[in-house]
Amino acid sequence: MDCARHEMMVPVLFLVILQASTIYSGHSLQYYHTAVSAPGHGLPQYSSVGYVDGIQIKTYNSDTNRTVPVAQWMERLESDYWEGETENGKRAQAAYKINVMVAMDRYNQTGGFHSFQVMYGCELMDDGSTSGYWQYGYDGKDFLALDTERGVYYPLTDRAQRSAQRWNSPMVQAGERAKYYLQTECIKWLREYIEFGKEELDRRVPPEVKVSSQQSDGVSKLHCQVYGFYPRDVDVIWKRNGIEIPFDETKQVLPNTDGTYQITVTVEVLPDEREKYSCHVDHSSLNETLIVTWDNKEYITRHSYLIFAAVSLVFLFGHVVGMKMKCSGE
Secondary structure, eight states: OOHHHHHHHHHHGGGOEEEEOOOOOEEEEEEEEEEESSSBTTBOSEEEEEEETTEEEEEEETTTTEEEEOSGGGGGSOHHHHHHHHHHHHHHHHHHHHHHHHHHHHTTOOSSOOEEEEEEEEEEETTSOEEEEEEEEETTEEEEEEETTTTEEEESSGGGHHHHHHHHSTTTOHHHHHHHHHHTHHHHHHHHHHHHTHHHHTOOBOOEEEEEEEEETTEEEEEEEEEEEBSSOEEEEEEETTEEOOOOSOOOOEEOTTSOEEEEEEEEEOGGGGGGEEEEEEETTOSEEEEEEOOSSOEEEESHHHHHHHHHHHHHHTOOOOOOOOOOOO
16 A cells, blocks of 8 residues: 555545444354265265364365364374274264265265265354354255254255164164264364464454445446455444345355455445445454445555554644654555
């Protein structure tokens, strides 16, 4: 950013307002397993990946038949752990090979390339509460999901009825076992991983926010770009005259190469009413909700809540004679 742009920020800072933040943070452990009917499309016949707070920590696949660390801090775990995880991977590989064949039978398929996937995980919030989920898919579509309260699986398609009945039967009780795992073992291991990766997982990087206007084909839009933040959880909404604007589309948080995240939320507005709109950002790195409005120029604010407070104090004491802002590249 050049010096001219920095100078433009001074009056804009008064458009940054603070309110009590509603975001509270926690940690998550997630697993993704994929099995295919035959090797191909660049995929091994079976693979699994584990994540903590969206950071890949370990992986296993049928090409190597080994579970290996991905996150550097996971290398601190002893060899016994990795040997045990490798054995778990081999058992899961055999089980998912059967799951693919069973799913193909449910759909009356005898050949072709098909995939069977599962994603499950648990969350531990800062207030001590926990939650979990467990869901299966076949050929990219929903198949089964776990009712985590009742400990039973329910079908997401008619083809999954038989599988749900079998997994919920007294002889199998797969749902009860999954529920137990999410509430106990999953949380236990999440705590372990948090301790090993504490330095990285507990860091907080506040977001940069850029608000801009776009006019195209008679439609006026306001973009709220929020980027460079960590951890991933963030809440970004638009309000008009203080009233939240419903947002039907999925708000997609994307990773940056440096391990931080970004998101852009766009709203259509009337050209002469843009000043009525404000972008509200909640993140665990912020003590307050960051509120940014459009003022007919693009701008960026980083730690704006601190700068705003400093500028306000200067005005209160009546000693404003100018401000020089030093340019520096990031």
